[in-house]
Amino acid sequence: MNVSFVGAAGRRIAYEVTGEGPLVVAVPGMGELRSSFRFLAADLAAAGFRVAAMDLRGHGDSDDGFDSFDDQAAAADVLALIGELGGPALLVGNSMGAGAAVLAAAERPDAVAGLVLLAPFVRNPPGSALGSAALRLALLRPWGPAVWGAYHRSLYPGAVPADFAEHREAMSRSLARHWRSFQRTTRTSHEPAERRIAEVQAPALVVMGTADRDWKDPAAEAAWIGQRLSAEVLLVEGSGHYPMVDAPEQVGPAVVRFARAVTRRA
Numbered sequence: 001m002n003v004s005f006v007g008a009a010g011r012r013i014a015y016e017v018t019g020e021g022p023l024v025v026a027v028p029g030m031g032e033l034r035s036s037f038r039f040l041a042a043d044l045a046a047a048g049f050r051v052a053a054m055d056l057r058g059h060g061d062s063d064d065g066f067d068s069f070d071d072q073a074a075a076a077d078v079l080a081l082i083g084e085l086g087g088p089a090l091l092v093g094n095s096m097g098a099g100a101a102v103l104a105a106a107e108r109p110d111a112v113a114g115l116v117l118l119a120p121f122v123r124n125p126p127g128s129a130l131g132s133a134a135l136r137l138a139l140l141r142p143w144g145p146a147v148w149g150a151y152h153r154s155l156y157p158g159a160v161p162a163d164f165a166e167h168r169e170a171m172s173r174s175l176a177r178h179w180r181s182f183q184r185t186t187r188t189s190h191e192p193a194e195r196r197i198a199e200v201q202a203p204a205l206v207v208m209g210t211a212d213r214d215w216k217d218p219a220a221e222a223a224w225i226g227q228r229l230s231a232e233v234l235l236v237e238g239s240g241h242y243p244m245v246d247a248p249e250q251v252g253p254a255v256v257r258f259a260r261a262v263t264r265r266a
Contacts, residue, residue: 003061006084008077014061015054015081019045020164022113022263023085025078026053028183029095029119029241031148031219032169033060036094038101039161040244043252049259052085056097058181060174069185071193074100079108088113088266090259095214095241096121096185100195106199107238114262115204116255119212119241126216139183145175148182155241157211161248197228203265204231205258207238207251232258 005012016034018041026037034053041051055062057069057077066073070240078100082089090113093101098120105112115194149172156164175182206229208215215221219235226233234254239247243256 006077006081007059008080009066009073011057011063012064013054013057013063013077013081015052017085018042018051018053020050021048021050022259022266023082023087023089024049024051024259025081025085025089025091026051027074027091027093027097027100028053028056029058029121030056030188031059031152031169031171031173031175032094032242033180035167036242036245037092039248040092040252040255043248043256044259047260049090049257050085052081052089054081056185058185060250064178064181066181067087068189070179071096071099071103075107076105076179078104079111082108082111087111087151090114090116090262092116092118093120093256094118096188096190098122099188099190102193102197102200105202106196109201111266112202114202114208114258115200115206116258117225117231118207118244118251119209119214120206120225121190121193121214122197124190125214134208135186136183136246139186141179144183145172145179154213156246157213157240158238158246161245161264192205197225200229203258203262204229205234205255207234207236207243207254208233209236209241209243211238212241214241220253
């Protein structure tokens with residue numbers, strides 16, 4: 001593991017680069033780590049891309065102590081990383097990382113060549129105010145880590161990869177180290193991304209698992225995002241909230257093909 005850091009808001013965001021070629025920046029979801037892109041990064045690197053997978057604020061090897069941990073903060077960190085490595089970049093965002101990618105593309109269209117949105121949160125689900133309050137209660141110590149661990153496991157409705165236990169252990173260590181930052185991240189609203197999604201001009205690919213329990217109707221949510229971004233939509237049958245992990249054989253080739261198209265266009 002070769003971890004590097006970029007300065008953001010007076011602190012550090014951790015990232016790891018795989019491969020050489022046009023830049024891809026991968027942004028994980030809440031509670032997750034940059035290693036959630038381990039299979040997709042390998043596919044993109046083998047196809048001739050340079051993948052910079054980052055940790056969110058207060059996650060993994062990134063620092064704590066920031067003033068904010070929301071989509072807008074993550075978007076600012078994405079743009080700082082692109083500035084550090086030299087863009088424009090294809091942004092690959094999972095879950096709240098997709099909201100951050102949308103905001104970065106709206107804010108700096110010159111820095112963003114395209115978007116891949118994996119199980120994206122670019123707006124708040126219906127009834128999310130009540131759900132968010134319940135989540136905050138559920139994540140109080142001492143029971144919070146166990147609650148989150150069980151919920152995270154439920155986001156994989158089918159088979160898991162051979163290294164899943166190892167990845168989960170790394171997540172547990174991260175959460176133990178950054179629990180307060182993680183709790184603040186759970187308060188994120190995706191309303192800013194919804195408000196600015198119409199400003200995005202970059203080509204986009206939306207990937208949604210049909211069994212993603214974070215949405216009552218995952219296909220309808222994917223279609224809604226696809227319409228607003230004039231995006232290509234890929235529905236992965238039986239996949240959950242992390243399609244790049246539980247269905248890499250479908251997601252990897254689709255993202256590589258899209259990345260090549262974006263590179264040719266650029």
